[in-house]
Amino acid sequence: MIKLKFPVFTFVLLAALLVLAGCSEKQVPNTRGVYMLMDTSGTYTKELKQAQRVINFILSNLNPGDTFAVARVDTGSFSEKDIVAKVTFEDRPSMANQQKRVFRDKIDDFVKNVKSSSYTDITGGMLQAIEYLNEAGAGHNMILIFSDLKEDLQKGYVRDIPLQLNGISVVALNVTKLRSDNVDPREYLDRLTSWQEKVESGGGSWKVVNDLERLEAILSF
Amino acid sequence: MSFNDVFLLLPSPVMSGFAWFFILTTVLYIARTHAHKAIHSFTRVIHNAMRLSAHSVQRAEKRMLERNTEVLLTQGREATEHIIEREFERINDTVQKDLSEYPALHRLLSEEITSIDEDYQESTDVPPAPPGWLKAVEAVAKIPGAKGDPMVGHVLEDIHQSMIKANTRATEEYRKASHKRHQLLNNMMPHWRKVSQTLAQVDKNINSLLQRSVTIDRHMEEYENIQARSERAVQRLSSSSLTQFFISAFVLAIAVGGAIINFNLIARPMSEMVGGTSQLMGFQTSEIAALVIILVEIAMGLFLMESMRITRLFPLIGALNDKLRVRMIWITFGILLTLACVEAGLAYMRELLMQDAAATRALLREDGVEVIESSYLWITTAAQMGMGFILPFALTFVAIPLESFVHSLRTVMGIVAVAFLRGLIWLLRLTGNIVRFSGDMLVNFYDLFIFAPLWIEHQVHLKQKAAPDKKETESTDNVGYGSL
Numbered sequence: 027m028i029k030l031k032f033p034v035f036t037f038v039l040l041a042a043l044l045v046l047a048g049c050s051e052k053q054v055p056n057t058r059g060v061y062m063l064m065d066t067s068g069t070y071t072k073e074l075k076q077a078q079r080v081i082n083f084i085l086s087n088l089n090p091g092d093t094f095a096v097a098r099v100d101t102g103s104f105s106e107k108d109i110v111a112k113v114t115f116e117d118r119p120s121m122a123n124q125q126k127r128v129f130r131d132k133i134d135d136f137v138k139n140v141k142s143s144s145y146t147d148i149t150g151g152m153l154q155a156i157e158y159l160n161e162a163g164a165g166h167n168m169i170l171i172f173s174d175l176k177e178d179l180q181k182g183y184v185r186d187i188p189l190q191l192n193g194i195s196v197v198a199l200n201v202t203k204l205r206s207d208n209v210d211p212r213e214y215l216d217r218l219t220s221w222q223e224k225v226e227s228g229g230g231s232w233k234v235v236n237d238l239e240r241l242e243a244i245l246s247f
Numbered sequence: 248m249s250f251n252d253v254f255l256l257l258p259s260p261v262m263s264g265f266a267w268f269f270i271l272t273t274v275l276y277i278a279r280t281h282a283h284k285a286i287h288s289f290t291r292v293i294h295n296a297m298r299l300s301a302h303s304v305q306r307a308e309k310r311m312l313e314r315n316t317e318v319l320l321t322q323g324r325e326a327t328e329h330i331i332e333r334e335f336e337r338i339n340d341t342v343q344k345d346l347s348e349y350p351a352l353h354r355l356l357s358e359e360i361t362s363i364d365e366d367y368q369e370s371t372d373v374p375p376a377p378p379g380w381l382k383a384v385e386a387v388a389k390i391p392g393a394k395g396d397p398m399v400g401h402v403l404e405d406i407h408q409s410m411i412k413a414n415t416r417a418t419e420e421y422r423k424a425s426h427k428r429h430q431l432l433n434n435m436m437p438h439w440r441k442v443s444q445t446l447a448q449v450d451k452n453i454n455s456l457l458q459r460s461v462t463i464d465r466h467m468e469e470y471e472n473i474q475a476r477s478e479r480a481v482q483r484l485s486s487s488s489l490t491q492f493f494i495s496a497f498v499l500a501i502a503v504g505g506a507i508i509n510f511n512l513i514a515r516p517m518s519e520m521v522g523g524t525s526q527l528m529g530f531q532t533s534e535i536a537a538l539v540i541i542l543v544e545i546a547m548g549l550f551l552m553e554s555m556r557i558t559r560l561f562p563l564i565g566a567l568n569d570k571l572r573v574r575m576i577w578i579t580f581g582i583l584l585t586l587a588c589v590e591a592g593l594a595y596m597r598e599l600l601m602q603d604a605a606a607t608r609a610l611l612r613e614d615g616v617e618v619i620e621s622s623y624l625w626i627t628t629a630a631q632m633g634m635g636f637i638l639p640f641a642l643t644f645v646a647i648p649l650e651s652f653v654h655s656l657r658t659v660m661g662i663v664a665v666a667f668l669r670g671l672i673w674l675l676r677l678t679g680n681i682v683r684f685s686g687d688m689l690v691n692f693y694d695l696f697i698f699a700p701l702w703i704e705h706q707v708h709l710k711q712k713a714a715p716d717k718k719e720t721e722s723t724d725n726v727g728y729g730s731l
Contacts (some may be wrong), residue, residue, distance in 0.1 A: 057524060082611040091524025117522030119515075119600055123607040130611060 059093040059164030060084055060245075061155040064110070065173030066098045067146040074137050076200060077172045080238060081133050084170075087245050090115045090122040093162040096133060097151060099173060100143035101180050104150035110136045114162065146178040149185040156190060167194045168244075169230075174202045175217050191230025197244050198234045275693065276700040283690050290686025297679025301672050308668035315661035316481055320473055322654060323484040327470045329559075334463045338456060345452045356445060359438045366438075370431040485658065492655035498648035506541050509590070509638040512631060513537045516596040541642070544586050548643030551579040558650040587639040594635030598628045 062084070064077050081096055088094055095112035097103065111132040115122040148171065159167040169191075175198060179185055198221065207214035222232040235244055256266045275282065472480040517540075518533035525532040553564040554575040567575065694701060 055524075056526060086608050086611040089523065090518070117524050118519050119523055120519060120603055122523075123603050126607055127610060 055091075055163070055165035057091040057093070057164045057166075058088065059159045059162045059167040060088070060095075060170065061159055061168070062094075062096045062170040062172060063099050063103070063148065063151040063155060064096060065146060065148070065171075066100055066140055067143045067178065069142075070174055070202070071140055071142045073172070073200060073202065074140060076238065078133055078137050080170070080172065080199060080241065082130060083241055084245065085126045085129060087242070088115060088126075090117050090119055093159075093164050094129070095155075095158055096136075097154060098136075098140070098143075099146055099148055099151045101145040101147060102150055102183060103147040104153050106154070108151065108154065109158070112158070145180045145183075146173070146176060147180075147183060147185065148173060148175065148177045149187065149189075150183070152189055152196075153187065156194065159194060169194060169196045170199055171196065172199045174204060175221055176204060189224060189228035189230070191225055191228035194230045195244075196225045196230050196232055198232075199236075199241075200238065201234055201236055272697050272699055276697045279693070279697065282693060286686050286689045286693070290682050290689075294679045294683040294686075297675045297682065301675035301679065304668055304672050304675065308665055308672065311661060311665050311668060315658065315665065316476075318657055318661060319481055319484045319488065320476060322488070322658070323473045323480065324470065327466055327473060331463060331466050331470065334459055334466065338459050338463075341452065341456060341459070345449075352445060352449070356442060359442045359445075363435050363438045363442075366431045366435045370428045370435075485662075488655045488658040489662075491651045492659045495648040495651035495655060499645065499652055502642065502645045502648070505638055505641055506545075508634070509541055509642070510534075510537050512597060512635050512638075513540060513590055513593040516593040516600060519596060519600065540586060540590070544583065544639040544642050545645055547579045547583045547586070548639075549646045549649070551576060551583065551643055552646035554579060558646045560646070560650050560653070583639055583643065587636045590635035590639060591632045592635075594631040595628060598624075598631055 062077075062081065064074065066074070084094065091114075093112075093114045095109055097109045100108060111129050113125050113129050115125055152169065152171075155169045159169070177185070198218075201214075201218065203211075203214055207217075218234060225232040233244065235241065254260075254267070255263045257263045469480070473484075514531075514534050514537040517537045518531070521532050521536050523531070523533060527535050549558070549560065550564065552558045553561050554567075554572050556565055556572075559565055564572070564575065
């Protein structure tokens with residue numbers, strides 16, 4: 027009889043663990059969703075090579091199950107047509123690697139053939155990003171804005187819309203200083219502050235990373 | 248109502264303090280006897296409760312000791328019975344193997360002895376006697392007449408010649424007969440050697456049986472000691488059990504290390520099979536799948552060892568009939584082999600995945616660093632596959648230390664429980680005694696607080712005691728004077 031105690035005890039312990047696991051709170055999926063907006067307006071197209079390196083870095087850091095999309099910021103960015111490439115990586119690591127290579131090729135093609143746009147609709151891009159990430163349903167979401175953050179809307183475009191960024195981290199990358207910023211740095215600082223307020227009032231978190239060597243830290247969410 | 252309202256009986260705080268001291272001292276002095284009783288009763292209650300608890304725990308400790316001894320003796324008895332049983336099985340095997348051949352051996356020996364006997368009989372046949380008339384030939388040759396008479400000489404010469412011929416023939420026959428005897432004796436040699444070898448084999452077998460009987464005697468003595476519940480047997484078993492516990496724990500730790508390596512080998516490629524994102528109870532499904540494979544391997548190893556009757560963790564398996572048991576051995580071995588092959592495949596896939604990931608990373612980095620394809624890469628691949636194949640079989644042997652660990656754990660847990668109970672007894676007794684003497688100490692502190700009325704009481708007592716003495720002395724003096 028005493029010999030039976032050990033297996034019985036183990037069984038009871040396992041059953042208790044299973045019950046506890048079942049009773050625990052609904053878990054957030056351990057997947058990541060990243061949406062990157064690339065500014066293609068005016069002279070910022072020169073920075074796209076840098077953006078390409080950032081995309082490759084992000085690709086190498088994403089895992090199976092993660093979602094990644096890259097979209098351009100042009101005159102009217104609230105459109106699926108502006109999404110250059112999008113992918114949700116397969117469960118199987120080998121397939122995910124293959125998808126990464128295909129994604130990289132798409133971005134290469136885009137960077138080679140990109141034409142600069144006349145206007146810069148960052149808010150539209152943000153709205154598109156929020157919609158895409160909400161649909162993707164990843165556990166942790168992030169929007170990367172590769173731009174100088176100078177919004178320049180075409181006449182008639184309405185973008186005075188509050189952003190619903192609940193739980194989404196927004197990171198501004200490579201926010202270059204414009205010539206006018208050099209004349210009056212307050213313009214640059216005001217621009218950053220206004221974006222920060224816009225994001226934080228929408229329930230998101232805001233961060234600026236100009237040194238792209240620190241990208242690794244922002245991706246560990 | 249504030250504290251000051253209650254405290255300040257008089258306008259001056261100092262005076263109020265004195266007033267309170269006086270009141271409290273008076274009250275405490277009046278309640279002194281009852282307070283002493285209350286303190287003593289309280290401490291005595293706690294002391295008695297502690298003493299009773301200690302006594303109860305002591306009884307539990309005694310029962311635990313008895314249970315430990317019982318467990319030790321039962322385990323020792325079972326182990327010794329098992330050993331003796333095995334020794335008898337070996338003797339049975341030896342007897343069946345060797346003594347079943349005894350009639351053939353006997354026949355062989357009889358045949359050999361008969362052959363030797365026949366050869367001996369043949370060799371004892373008397374050879375033709377050497378010619379006895381040689382002296383007659385010499386005598387004829389020495390006859391003097393042969394020199395004088397030619398006729399006689401010739402006759403004698405002829406006789407001499409024929410005798411020499413006859414002698415030569417007889418000598419040859421004698422030699423032939425002797426040679427034949429020697430030949431027969433020579434033929435006996437292999438028979439002697441064979442008999443000697445057979446007898447040596449018999450001697451070896453008998454010695455083996457004798458050695459086994461000595462071993463059985465030793466184990467029987469141990470068994471008798473255990474049956475007699477001798478102190479020596481208990482001590483020996485306890486020491487043996489502790490040694491077993493530590494050794495088996497050490498070997499199990501090594502096995503856990505092996506299992507972790509095994510896990511790392513197959514966890515990554517498992518994501519190719521079950522997906523790399525799904526989770527179960529907060530863990531990656533691929534990791535759980537890898538863990539399950541390893542656990543299944545360990546379970547199969549346990550069943551294999553059990554079916555081979557190396558371990559005795561599941562008496563039901565040991566009690567199966569031999570046919571079923573052998574089937575079970577082959578089935579578990581088959582499953583283990585399949586799992587080992589699966590693991591080897593997974594280990595190979597792991598290498599492929601790592602190469603693929605490295606190539607993708609290099610492509611994405613675009614830093615000009617190309618993945619160098621080493622010509623020695625096959626060595627690591629082969630090593631991983633080899634480990635993937637061998638580790639499941641290595642884990643099979645976990646069953647042996649596990650059995651020792653489980654069995655010795657009962658004893659060790661018993662020893663730990665006894666030590667804990669002894670500690671508890673000591674703590675209860677200590678607490679009880681501290682409380683008991685704290686009562687006396689509290690009484691003394693109580694008296695210290697009301698030292699003033701006690702001092703007055705003491706003085707009054709002294710005076711009261713002195714007054715009768717004085718009276719007595721005076722009355723004695725009067726008597727004295729009177730008598731004088």
